[in-house]
Amino acid sequence: MDTRSQTVGTPSDLGIRIRERRLGLGLSIADIAQRTGLSRERIVHVETRPFALTGRELAQLSAALDISIGDLTGPHEPRTPQRPPLAPVLEPMRKEECVKLIEAGGVGRIAYSGADELMVIPVNYCYLNGLIIFRTASDSVVAQYDLEPIAFELDFTDEGLQVGWSVLVHGMVRPVTSQEIDVARDRVKPWAGGTRESYMAIEPHRFTGRRIRSW
Structure with a gap:
């Protein structure tokens, strides 16, 4: 070629x-x-x-x-203005689809109970041996948790094409073990400045996901 x-x-x-x-x-x-x-x-x-x-x-x-x-x-079918656009369709995703999307790593969001209110913050994470691992400051609220409930969310949207998906994970969060730190150390690097040496692991209990299509 x-x-x-x-x-x-x-x-x-x-x-x-x-x-x-x-x-x-x-x-x-x-x-x-x-x-x-x-x-x-x-x-x-x-x-x-x-x-x-x-x-x-x-x-x-x-x-x-x-x-x-x-x-x-090959030839691309022209989008004729005479044909009305298809209505967006919302579809549930299987656990396997949710896990595949999370495996890529990147930036997601965690939601947990703070001192006086619900907290939702973005985190850099990696997916390792069935665990969602992220890093945080040692003096943060979530760093003090050990087997506490937490939610993790990851999503993608394209406003132009009106497509997207969202994955929600419910589980428990805990400090990682020393062996888990050794494996995860080079795979999760926070973008934010400051010291974030507390590694936390989410043990997923339930995966749910939805995908929206416009064709």
């Missing part, structure tokens, strides 16, 4: 097709980056702006999205 840089079809149409296929499979940008070896920035560029693909990149995206190159680059 010719690996010279080439523009494939109409860039905006192909970018839309790649994005719709990815979302339809429930894959994140991080998933596609891992499957193809391309950077996340490159995937975002392909999905959102005019671009030129090499033959190798096209083959990598085709394999990652489990679709033939012909189907991926």
Whole structure:
């Protein structure tokens, strides 16, 4: 295959097709980056702006999205204004789908009872051996918890395409063991400044998820 840089079809149409296929499979940008070896920035560029693909990149995206190159680059059905848009459909997700989305890691939200009110804060996390692990300051309220109830939430939305999903995990939070710290140390790095050396683990009891589609 010719690996010279080439523009494939109409860039905006192909970018839309790649994005719709990815979302339809429930894959994140991080998933596609891992499957193809391309950077996340490159995937975002392909999905959102005019671009030129090499033959190798096209083959990598085709394999990652489990679709033939012909189907991926073939004629794109025009969206006729005469046909009314499909009403968004809300679908429940199985536990396996929820876990797959969480496995990518990144930024989620935890919800727990503070001293006087319910607290909801974003956290960097990793998913390790069935545990959701995050780091926090040693003097934070949640750092003092040991087998206390907690909720974890992760979501994605695209306002333009009116699609998205949300995963909610209920479980108990506790300090991690020294062995768990050794494994998780390089996998979860808080973006916020300051010292956050208290590693906490969420033991999931229940996974629920919903996905909204517009096609």
